[in-house]
Amino acid sequence: MSGRRWVVEEFISRAECRELIRVHRASGVVGYRDRFSVTTLREPLARTSDWPLLLPFVRLRDRLRDAVEERTGEHLALFVEWTGLSCWHPHSSIPPHYDSNRPYLEQRHYSVVLYLNDAGTDFDGGTFQFFGDKVIAGRLLIFASGPENIHGVTPITRGERFTFTVWLTRDEACWEDPKILSHLPSTLPPSLALTPDPPAFFFSRPSTAADADADAAKRSCTDPYSTPALSQGDHEAKFDLEAEVLKQLEMEVWTRRVGHVRQPRKRPRTTDHPAAHIDPNRAGDDYAATPNAQHAEDADDGGGGDDGGEEEEEEEGEVVVVRWRGRVVPLRFESVRRAVELVAFAAATPNDARDGHEEGWWRQRAVEWLDHRRQLAAQLRVALPKWKDAGCLYDYQPF
Numbered sequence: 001m002s003g004r005r006w007v008v009e010e011f012i013s014r015a016e017c018r019e020l021i022r023v024h025r026a027s028g029v030v031g032y033r034d035r036f037s038v039t040t041l042r043e044p045l046a047r048t049s050d051w052p053l054l055l056p057f058v059r060l061r062d063r064l065r066d067a068v069e070e071r072t073g074e075h076l077a078l079f080v081e082w083t084g085l086s087c088w089h090p091h092s093s094i095p096p097h098y099d100s101n102r103p104y105l106e107q108r109h110y111s112v113v114l115y116l117n118d119a120g121t122d123f124d125g126g127t128f129q130f131f132g133d134k135v136i137a138g139r140l141l142i143f144a145s146g147p148e149n150i151h152g153v154t155p156i157t158r159g160e161r162f163t164f165t166v167w168l169t170r171d172e173a174c175w176e177d178p179k180i181l182s183h184l185p186s187t188l189p190p191s192l193a194l195t196p197d198p199p200a201f202f203f204s205r206p207s208t209a210a211d212a213d214a215d216a217a218k219r220s221c222t223d224p225y226s227t228p229a230l231s232q233g234d235h236e237a238k239f240d241l242e243a244e245v246l247k248q249l250e251m252e253v254w255t256r257r258v259g260h261v262r263q264p265r266k267r268p269r270t271t272d273h274p275a276a277h278i279d280p281n282r283a284g285d286d287y288a289a290t291p292n293a294q295h296a297e298d299a300d301d302g303g304g305g306d307d308g309g310e311e312e313e314e315e316e317g318e319v320v321v322v323r324w325r326g327r328v329v330p331l332r333f334e335s336v337r338r339a340v341e342l343v344a345f346a347a348a349t350p351n352d353a354r355d356g357h358e359e360g361w362w363r364q365r366a367v368e369w370l371d372h373r374r375q376l377a378a379q380l381r382v383a384l385p386k387w388k389d390a391g392c393l394y395d396y397q398p399f
């Protein structure tokens with residue numbers, strides 16, 4: 001192919017594409033382009049508690065490097081310079097360019113773009129210009145990063161377009177692995193080992209037609225907490241797991257008592273309103289059961305996230321507060337249990353896939369995701385010391 005370009009169809013399965021999109025939804029940050037978000041190995045995965053999510057990236061990255069070496073004939077000559085999963089949000093685009101077109105990008109020798117979802121279904125627009133054809137999940141583009149390969153992406157007009165991008169270099173000094181390893185500990189912190197085993201009913205994989213029917217009945221129930229098939233013990237186990245999901249998502253839930261009624265008023269920037277009276281003893285059984293429950297002295301009224309604006313009238317009584325990384329989530333929940341279950345399944349669920357499913361179904365997906373992270377954490381616990389010894393990240397699969 002002229003310009004040193006290659007296309008490989010179905011390089012990864014659709015299930016792998018979906019897993020990667022989930023990693024991005026859990027860990028993506030604002031990206032380096034307008035209307036663009038990104039999850040990279042260096043940042044933020046290697047710097048946050050999302051370490052277990054490194055593994056799907058590491059596995060794929062090495063397969064991509066091998067695919068490029070095979071096609072270019074540059075065996076054992078290439079190093080991964082940058083790995084990232086990008087989401088192109090509506091109205092994003094990139095004008096014609098080549099990928100080594102800046103002094104600080106000169107080390108980029110090969111560009112690798114793997115599509116994770118479909119044009120026409122998941123999004124509109126977003127055509128890659130020079131291969132020109134439709135973006136299809138699993139399709140891989142490889143091209144030399146120099147001026148012979150000027151390319152661009154047309155604006156995304158609807159939906160989100162996900163890609164996994166790797167740049168390869170011949171220059172070992174530009175290899176990303178030592179930089180990633182410098183952010184990683186030699187062993188995982190014990191907190192990552194605490195995730196409980198999920199109860200079996202979450203994963204009732206039907207083996208008979210009758211099981212399948214029972215499973216379907218369970219899934220179609222709008223409120224699994226009222227499912228007669230679940231015992232009280234099951235309810236508690238389920239709640240604990242959901243609370244654990246929140247912990248993993250760095251969310252905190254607690255109740256506080258509002259001892260007075262406030263009238264709407266303009267709140268000044270400094271939070272000078274009287275602190276609400278918080279009494280953990282009045283928070284009820286749910287409070288006690290929540291591993292994220294805060295002590296009264298930890299709880300504050302604004303959570304640092306509220307910097308002014310119209311304040312709503314607040315009824316006397318107990319309110320549930322959810323806080324994520326220091327910011328109060330502006331939602332009202334009727335109980336801690338309700339907050340935990342709703343936030344847990346919503347946070348672990350791709351926005352575009354939530355429609356048309358019952359809550360119970362999504363809750364199940366959230367718990368599967370938690371279980372997946374737990375398995376990744378177990379694998380990473382083994383891989384980490386080996387990576388440190390070897391000085392590079394590679395696909396170590398002991399299981």
Ligand SMILES: O=C(O)CCC(=O)C(=O)O
Nearest residue numbers: 094099113128152153163
């Ligand atoms: O997403 C694509 O199709 C290509 C993106 C691109 O050209 C780039 O990130 O440099």
Ligand SMILES: [Fe+2]
Nearest residue numbers: 097098099151
């Ligand atoms: Fe590019």
